[in-house]
Structures are given as structure tokens and as C-alpha cells.
Amino acid sequence: MPTRFVARPSTSEPGAPDPRLATGETLRWGVVSTGHIAHVVTAQLRALEDAELHAVSSRDAERADAFAREHGASVAYHDDASGSGVEQLAADGAVDVVYLATPHGQHHALARTLLEAGKHVLIEKAFAVTAAEAADLAALARARGRFLMEAVWTRFLPVYQAFVDHVVEGAIGTPRWAQADLGMRATFDPDSRLWARDAGGGALLDLAVYPLTWTTVAFGLPSAIAARGVLAENGVDALSTLDVGYPGGGRAQVTVSFTSAHTRSATIGGDAGVVRTLGSLPNPTGFTLTRGDDTREVRAATPAPGYTYQLREVTRCIQRGELESATMPLRDTLAFMRCFDDARAQLGVRYPNDEAPPPSR
Numbered sequence: 001m002p003t004r005f006v007a008r009p010s011t012s013e014p015g016a017p018d019p020r021l022a023t024g025e026t027l028r029w030g031v032v033s034t035g036h037i038a039h040v041v042t043a044q045l046r047a048l049e050d051a052e053l054h055a056v057s058s059r060d061a062e063r064a065d066a067f068a069r070e071h072g073a074s075v076a077y078h079d080d081a082s083g084s085g086v087e088q089l090a091a092d093g094a095v096d097v098v099y100l101a102t103p104h105g106q107h108h109a110l111a112r113t114l115l116e117a118g119k120h121v122l123i124e125k126a127f128a129v130t131a132a133e134a135a136d137l138a139a140l141a142r143a144r145g146r147f148l149m150e151a152v153w154t155r156f157l158p159v160y161q162a163f164v165d166h167v168v169e170g171a172i173g174t175p176r177w178a179q180a181d182l183g184m185r186a187t188f189d190p191d192s193r194l195w196a197r198d199a200g201g202g203a204l205l206d207l208a209v210y211p212l213t214w215t216t217v218a219f220g221l222p223s224a225i226a227a228r229g230v231l232a233e234n235g236v237d238a239l240s241t242l243d244v245g246y247p248g249g250g251r252a253q254v255t256v257s258f259t260s261a262h263t264r265s266a267t268i269g270g271d272a273g274v275v276r277t278l279g280s281l282p283n284p285t286g287f288t289l290t291r292g293d294d295t296r297e298v299r300a301a302t303p304a305p306g307y308t309y310q311l312r313e314v315t316r317c318i319q320r321g322e323l324e325s326a327t328m329p330l331r332d333t334l335a336f337m338r339c340f341d342d343a344r345a346q347l348g349v350r351y352p353n354d355e356a357p358p359p360s361r
């Protein structure tokens, strides 16, 4: 049985049109996972005036209750004889939108359960393990009229918007090349989510969305990818380098790894100058602009906690009845997932999810 900290009325039937769309009223959130990033992001949900944490689900009763107490959720669901914690949360008519923060190997199956039940869903990166899974979720969300987004929080930070503005306004002329890398040393542990095959482990799926997000500013979405890498003993990638081509002729080199120190930065070179991020790539502090011998720094403050910008975007979109974010559209997620499929085929990385593709719609 779920633990109910405060009783809540049920207000919407699963799968029915959402009567709360575009009203601007407070959204009630559910969180699936009690892991690291679920704690960080849920704590920042408090900064939103029009958000209320209603429920959490976990595989385990004690973790669910502890999370609910810490973050002030009204109900804590967990796996038991009546079903999985996620199924019970999905059936809770008082939940409007769900933040799904399990390892990526489970994203597709769990997001499906939530969308089928009529929830709006924010899915952590990597959105899914395969492009087929991603396409299936996008189609399901559209069919059900529900909001769906990959939680690429970087795109909503003021520094990212400032970077986009400078590149678009011609601060470096026409972009020609880009280089971006992200990673860290992580000791190989086939049971940890970073490495486990059933979690969608490996550097590519965990990290590549960030460098590709920055190179997208210069060139749009990739058209071709050549991948090389080093595989761990369980067959997931420990290090991947991507040589990325774009429709307009731009070229990018992207490196991600769990093996090494990294610059954790993105550089874009144009015919009139170079722009380079400062600080760590998911959450930079600013960037430098170099034209000839002149280099100047642009600093962009992040006055609110970093994850609140994407949470505000999700809230704003749902309140307005928008089913996608224009800043992080599903088109970009699907393009990146196709890149990852392509890169994995070249690297020789396969996951259990590849053996059980979603049924074609």
C-alpha cells in the first residue's frame, strides 16, 4: 500500500483530455526514482510558485517514504502486490506531470506507462536507449495529447541563450568547425548505472547530448556521423570520438569518456572569430569571444538554481497547452538518438533494448 502523507482528490481520468491545460494553475508533479538527480531536481522544484510535489515512486517502500518526507510529497508509491510503484503513480489522477529519472535503460518502458495513463512527462537524458524507443514515445505523446521533453537543462540556462544570441548575430562570422568534449574518470563497475548494459551504460548515451547541444548552435542537426571508440569489458563504450557532419558543410569533433580528464568545453570557429565556453559544459559560467588578437569574456549569471529553468519551461508549456518545448523539441531528441544508433553500430555497442524493440505503430 502507498504511504499517504496528505490525502489528495483525484481530478482527471487517465487518458482523457487534460482539463487543466492552459489555465495557468499549479501543476502537481510526480517523481519516478529516488536516486541522485531525482533528489537534486526535486529540491529545486520548490523554487517554482506553480509547482507542487504530489507523489514519488520507488521500487522500495523505505526509499519512497524517505524521499517523500524529505521533499514534502503527499504520497509515496512503491512496488508491492498491487503493482509497481510507477503503475500506481500513473493511476493517481492527482498527478499532472511526471519527472522520470531512472537509468536510461528503463526510460522507454516507464514513460510508456506514464503517457498511456495520460501524464505529461519530462524524461532525463538519455531520453531512451534506441531511436526506435524515442520515436515510439514521441508518437505516443502526440497521440495522447501530452507534453513530452528530454531534460536537457543546459538549453534553458541564461548562458546558453547568450551564447546562441552571439553566434546567431554573427560574433564569429559564419561557423565552420566545432570541437566539444565532456567526461570524467569513472572506475569500471558493471553494476553501476554508468556502465551497466541494462541501464544503457556507456559514455555516449550518458554524455554526448551535451557537446552535441552546443555544436547544434553553430550548425543545426547532424547529417552524418563517424564514430570510433574504446569499449569496456562488458561491451559498452568507455570512450567515444564522433566526427560529425552537418548539412551546410560544418564539421564537429566530439569526445566523451569515462576514462579521462576533459576540458568539458565547446569551441566553435567561424570565418571571423572563435567562441569557447568557460566552466563545465552542462552548466558554463560564460564564454570567450576571440576576433584576431582581441579576446573578451562574456559572463552570464544564473540567478536561480540551474534546473529550475527547464522546470519553468515544462510548466509554461503545459499551462499553455503546448505539447513540446520549442527550445528542446522532440525533433532534436530524435535526431540525436538516430546519431547514437548510428555511432553504436559503428562502435559495436548493443543493449538488451536493441533485442526488444517497441512494436511498430
Ligand SMILES: NC(=O)c1ccc[n+]([C@@H]2O[C@H](COP(=O)([O-])OP(=O)(O)OC[C@H]3O[C@@H](n4cnc5c(N)ncnc54)[C@H](OP(=O)(O)O)[C@@H]3O)[C@@H](O)[C@H]2O)c1
Residues within 6 Å of the ligand: 032, 033, 034, 035, 036, 037, 038, 057, 058, 059, 060, 063, 064, 101, 102, 103, 104, 106, 124, 125, 126, 151, 153, 193, 199, 206
Ligand atoms: N540532468 C543531469 O544533470 C543529470 C545528472 C545525473 C544523471 N542524469 C540522468 O538521470 C538518470 C538517473 O541518473 P542518477 O545519477 O540519478 O542515477 P541513480 O542515482 O543510480 O538513481 C537512479 C534511480 O532510478 C531508480 N530505478 C528504477 N528502476 C531502476 C533500475 N532498473 N535500475 C536502477 N535504478 C532504477 C532507482 O530508484 P529506486 O530504487 O527508488 O526505484 C535509482 O535510485 C539517468 O538517465 C542519467 O543520465 C541527469
